[in-house]
Amino acid sequence: MNRFAELLDRLVLTPSRNGKLTLLVDYFRTVEDPDRGLALAAITGDLNIAAVKPAMLRTLVTERMDPVLFGYSYDYVGDLAETVSLVWPQTPGHIPNRQPTLGDVVAKLQTASRSDGPKVLAGLLDSAGISARFAIIKLVTGGLRIGVSARLAKQALADFGKVDVAEIEELWHGLTPPYISLFAWLEGKAGKPERTALALFSPVMLSNPVGDGDLEKLDPADYAAEWKWDGIRVQAVCEGGVRRLYSRTGDDVSGAFPDLAQAMNFSAALDGELLVGEPAATGTFSDLQQRLNRKSVTPKIQQQYPAFMRCYDVLQIGGEDLRALPFRERRIRLEAFIRTLDPSRFDLSPLVDFADWPALEELRRAPPHPIIEGVMLKRWDSPYLAGRPKGPWFKWKRDPHTVDAVLMYAQRGHGKRSSFYSDYTFGVWSGPEGAEELVPVGKAYFGFTDEELKQIDKYVRDNTVERFGPVRSVRADRKQGLVLEVAFEGLNRSTRHKSGVAMRFPRISRLRWDKPTAEADRIETLQELLDR
Amino acid sequence: MQQASRAAISHYLDGMRASDLLHPRPEGLYCPPGDFFIDPVRPVNRALITHGHSDHARSGHRSVLATQQTLDIMGLRYGEDFAGTTQAAILGEAMALNDVTVTFHPAGHVLGSAQIAVKHKGKRIVASGDYKRQKDATCAPFEPVQCDVFITEATFGLPVFRHPPDTEEIARLLRSAAQFPERSHLVGAYALGKAQRVMRLLRDAGYDKPIYIHGALAKLSEYYQSRQGIDLGQLEPATVDSGGKQDFTGAIVVGPPSAFADRWARRFPDPISCFASGWMRIRQRAKQGGVELPLIISDHADWDELTATIKETGAGEIWVTHGREEALVRWCELEGIAARPLHLVGYEDEGD
Numbered sequence: 051m052n053r054f055a056e057l058l059d060r061l062v063l064t065p066s067r068n069g070k071l072t073l074l075v076d077y078f079r080t081v082e083d084p085d086r087g088l089a090l091a092a093i094t095g096d097l098n099i100a101a102v103k104p105a106m107l108r109t110l111v112t113e114r115m116d117p118v119l120f121g122y123s124y125d126y127v128g129d130l131a132e133t134v135s136l137v138w139p140q141t142p143g144h145i146p147n148r149q150p151t152l153g154d155v156v157a158k159l160q161t162a163s164r165s166d167g168p169k170v171l172a173g174l175l176d177s178a179g180i181s182a183r184f185a186i187i188k189l190v191t192g193g194l195r196i197g198v199s200a201r202l203a204k205q206a207l208a209d210f211g212k213v214d215v216a217e218i219e220e221l222w223h224g225l226t227p228p229y230i231s232l233f234a235w236l237e238g239k240a241g242k243p244e245r246t247a248l249a250l251f252s253p254v255m256l257s258n259p260v261g262d263g264d265l266e267k268l269d270p271a272d273y274a275a276e277w278k279w280d281g282i283r284v285q286a287v288c289e290g291g292v293r294r295l296y297s298r299t300g301d302d303v304s305g306a307f308p309d310l311a312q313a314m315n316f317s318a319a320l321d322g323e324l325l326v327g328e329p330a331a332t333g334t335f336s337d338l339q340q341r342l343n344r345k346s347v348t349p350k351i352q353q354q355y356p357a358f359m360r361c362y363d364v365l366q367i368g369g370e371d372l373r374a375l376p377f378r379e380r381r382i383r384l385e386a387f388i389r390t391l392d393p394s395r396f397d398l399s400p401l402v403d404f405a406d407w408p409a410l411e412e413l414r415r416a417p418p419h420p421i422i423e424g425v426m427l428k429r430w431d432s433p434y435l436a437g438r439p440k441g442p443w444f445k446w447k448r449d450p451h452t453v454d455a456v457l458m459y460a461q462r463g464h465g466k467r468s469s470f471y472s473d474y475t476f477g478v479w480s481g482p483e484g485a486e487e488l489v490p491v492g493k494a495y496f497g498f499t500d501e502e503l504k505q506i507d508k509y510v511r512d513n514t515v516e517r518f519g520p521v522r523s524v525r526a527d528r529k530q531g532l533v534l535e536v537a538f539e540g541l542n543r544s545t546r547h548k549s550g551v552a553m554r555f556p557r558i559s560r561l562r563w564d565k566p567t568a569e570a571d572r573i574e575t576l577q578e579l580l581d582r
Numbered sequence: 583m584q585q586a587s588r589a590a591i592s593h594y595l596d597g598m599r600a601s602d603l604l605h606p607r608p609e610g611l612y613c614p615p616g617d618f619f620i621d622p623v624r625p626v627n628r629a630l631i632t633h634g635h636s637d638h639a640r641s642g643h644r645s646v647l648a649t650q651q652t653l654d655i656m657g658l659r660y661g662e663d664f665a666g667t668t669q670a671a672i673l674g675e676a677m678a679l680n681d682v683t684v685t686f687h688p689a690g691h692v693l694g695s696a697q698i699a700v701k702h703k704g705k706r707i708v709a710s711g712d713y714k715r716q717k718d719a720t721c722a723p724f725e726p727v728q729c730d731v732f733i734t735e736a737t738f739g740l741p742v743f744r745h746p747p748d749t750e751e752i753a754r755l756l757r758s759a760a761q762f763p764e765r766s767h768l769v770g771a772y773a774l775g776k777a778q779r780v781m782r783l784l785r786d787a788g789y790d791k792p793i794y795i796h797g798a799l800a801k802l803s804e805y806y807q808s809r810q811g812i813d814l815g816q817l818e819p820a821t822v823d824s825g826g827k828q829d830f831t832g833a834i835v836v837g838p839p840s841a842f843a844d845r846w847a848r849r850f851p852d853p854i855s856c857f858a859s860g861w862m863r864i865r866q867r868a869k870q871g872g873v874e875l876p877l878i879i880s881d882h883a884d885w886d887e888l889t890a891t892i893k894e895t896g897a898g899e900i901w902v903t904h905g906r907e908e909a910l911v912r913w914c915e916l917e918g919i920a921a922r923p924l925h926l927v928g929y930e931d932e933g934d
Binding site: 466520 | 740741742743744746754758761762842843844845846847848852853854855863864865866868869870871872873874875876906908909912913916
């Protein structure tokens, strides 16, 4: 349990992806079955433990200590799980003979009945040290919140076994905790686990961005073009009555889109984009956002923002694997197959006719719908390959929007950047003439070179107005300040931000040392973008 | 609680109130019959000083009474003329100051730290200064002193503060150093006491590579090594001219916490920032400070040590100072011990 507790503590404070991977790989290497598999399940959200309500936790602890002292403690720490793990009384000098393992803890929690759940939990907390208590409470209150996605955990498994992450993703949904067969394979002690489950995920094919000079080397006649939809890449798989809707990394997202999943009454594996609205009246990205990151989807939301799938490839029909066929032939099969499906839930991503690259460039610049973010190029003769092979598929995105904004706050970075002010909050002008003030519209922490970072860092240190912990406010008024050209992919309405807008994928594209702050953009410029 | 503290103040000790023997003044804790201050924050005529941390030991007093080590440390920090006259107190040896008997006892906080027992007309008050009970190879261990009134610090006076054994924390640091051999580990630790304790713990754990130190630690560490015989092993200045970035690959670097947020830290390759402090018990504190590897190593007593010490002194009355007074006062109330907060100004709440 202590190794798991230490892993959680390290992961939550380690900002860098590589650092997290190292910690996870190390854990998988040094911890035995079944504990490592249970830890993996806890991280990927595949561990089933009956949840304990915060109120119950509070009751348990105040039965054991003075409620006033608990109150002082909770006020200071601010997090219930952490407070309880720290103040839980332990008999002085009493060290349990043997601290429970993660396996012991999970077994006890999973077999506890509803009524003796609290007693079992209290017994576990009595037997554990501070860090282990915290980990136990995190397991029973649900949601570890350690900044590790299922995807990252799978990447760590791949690193651990020196295999491609696509292989893990392909197997994942056929496996269950504590993943003994998976670890045995990754350690080279057993063969690769068989794919016995139905409707498994197939790793998706990804594209490369069109780089400078790429197109000159390509013959337009070799490529088909499609619009690039700014939805969610999904893979719809139905096999032997099992229906699964996967994200591009192989997470099962069927639960979030029951309306679409319900319409999946076929036997095939389709690749496409999940969008919101109806095929004839596709919604915008803001509409799509109404369906994202929801735990449960009410019928009302499903009705207001129905999900459908715009298909652009087919991997398998009726058990026949089509991935080796050239795109041209897969496309013919797809077009025929789509006609058999519910037209309100499945449609075809149309091909875009073009004569040559300049003609396609025209189309790319002026797409017919706001949810189109560019064009895709696919070689007519390309098979469906997992990963991101260079050559067969290209994405050619619309140019980003830009805005001139004023630097308002800077925050110290992490890791390599911990001595630099590297996270920037910027704003644009609002309010009547003569009484303009800056409203923050976004935050960006990349897009600049190392040299530019040094310059901004110096500027921040030299022009600090106030400090709030790791954040400094920087002088920014009509006369003085630093103008940043910010590039972004799109704009959403936001009720959370004072400015009413939220940028997608903002980054610093240029430092405008030359530009007076008074000439930076106004909020109206952004609002116009919203209304389009 | 107001009632309780008033009751405590009006509690007579054989016709003499404890608060007549010691009470707060703007300059610090004052003893009228002895005419001296303990850890005054402003220049005074006569100062008794518990330990060398700069919020307790200030320069400019006319005369200073402290342990020889504390006097040495003040000299290193402020220069030899930090006070008009100095007198070294020997631990456990009673001294008469006017009508008052004063004795210094080890406090286990940092090298040279002492509690000060003040005795007058048969009544004894012990001012603990800062103290801890965990073992520390760089200073003498705390000795509980029987007294009527115990003045305790309360830096970590909340039940959430429970310091783990320091050896476990150092083991985590060494484990991380092995896990990330291509990075450097920057350990933030206060220049007096904590830094040397961390270095000594590393040595005791078998770490025998050079430890790199920030310039702010040099004089004091040298004093520990050469004049106090506390072996810290090979220490190297963490300066750029001693080498390039690659020289700090895999290194453990110790410096004051403030230095790590500064440009000084840029000389190290992809550093992991560590901070040795009791505050690191609270995850949010670590997260806000950008600390990746919190090391819960404190020179102050944790909650369990505070409450155990209060009981050991046998004191009938507890005065609680700098820190989270209310929780400790509440605990005393539950235990049936008279207690009240003692409001002293000028000490750093954050000091650890």
